[in-house]
Amino acid sequence: MQSIISIQGLTKTYASGFQALKKVDLEIRRGEILALLGPNGAGKTTLINIVCGIVNPTSGVVRADGHDIVRDFRAARTKIGLVPQELTTDAFESVMATVRFSRGLFGKPPDAALLEKLLRDLSLWDKRDSKIMTLSGGMKRRVMIAKALSHEPQILFLDEPTAGVDVELRRDMWTMVRGLRESGVTIILTTHYIEEAEEMADRIGVITKGELILVEDKAVLMEKLGRKQLKLQLKSPLEAIPGELSSYPLELSTDKCELVYTFDTRGDETGIAQLLRKLGEHGIDFKGLESSQSSLEEIFVSLVKGARP
């Protein structure tokens, strides 16, 4: 499948000499939701700002729907909508005027029906005549999204779309973003909420210290790096794990009432049947068991830790 955004050998060294991106290669697939994860200062915003023409790259090539973002800036930028991290809009303007103006900036003809649909979809229709300064933080954020979508871009960048947004509104945003994807828009979002990436993304990219250390289908990532745990609640506390079981990846909880067995989901054999048999032989009885899979958060933390020198 042809990528909608192609990033090759992208580097950025700021005037201070700080290298914020180091040879990043990334192909973004048409119609996907890609979540970029990374600690503070990893380079996510720099990457987005370069693709959107706000920051100049030091070297490398970026194409948006086939258009070089430097040589063919206007054509490339028309394809892209950007919801920046910081709210930047005229506080004294009304919602409708702001969104209409944004569309005009891209040279698109007025389209009242389209803007009405956009504001209705974002639950802003009732506020269309309100001045931006009178809106709540969550509403202002939705105005930023309406502005970004006003020229009907095929690609939408959301830089921390739900930072500081309450849980209910966050869920509404997710529904809206999914709806956009269904209408064919490719979405790239950065987030600090791993839950958001887990819930929304088709693929996950992890950036740390200016390097894209991994891009993977979410399901594959969780399968590959996910570890499962089996917790056995013991009938009676165990003083220590018997020596004969030392070859098993077993841990005894501090209250000595639970045995935790960690296994790799990639293995053909989990070893559970054998373990349970061994426990039986040692007279270790249990009253309950539960299994759990590691979350994306645990995977992310281990990846970023692993990347540190």
Ligand SMILES: Nc1ncnc2c1ncn2[C@@H]1O[C@H](COP(=O)(O)OP(=O)(O)OP(=O)(O)O)[C@@H](O)[C@H]1O
């Ligand atoms: N204009 C600039 N001049 C010098 N250094 C900069 C400039 N803008 C960003 N940086 C540095 O580049 C690095 C990457 O910043 P960037 O904003 O891209 O990170 P981020 O991954 O988006 O972080 P966050 O999650 O905190 O938003 C940081 O160390 C930052 O201090």
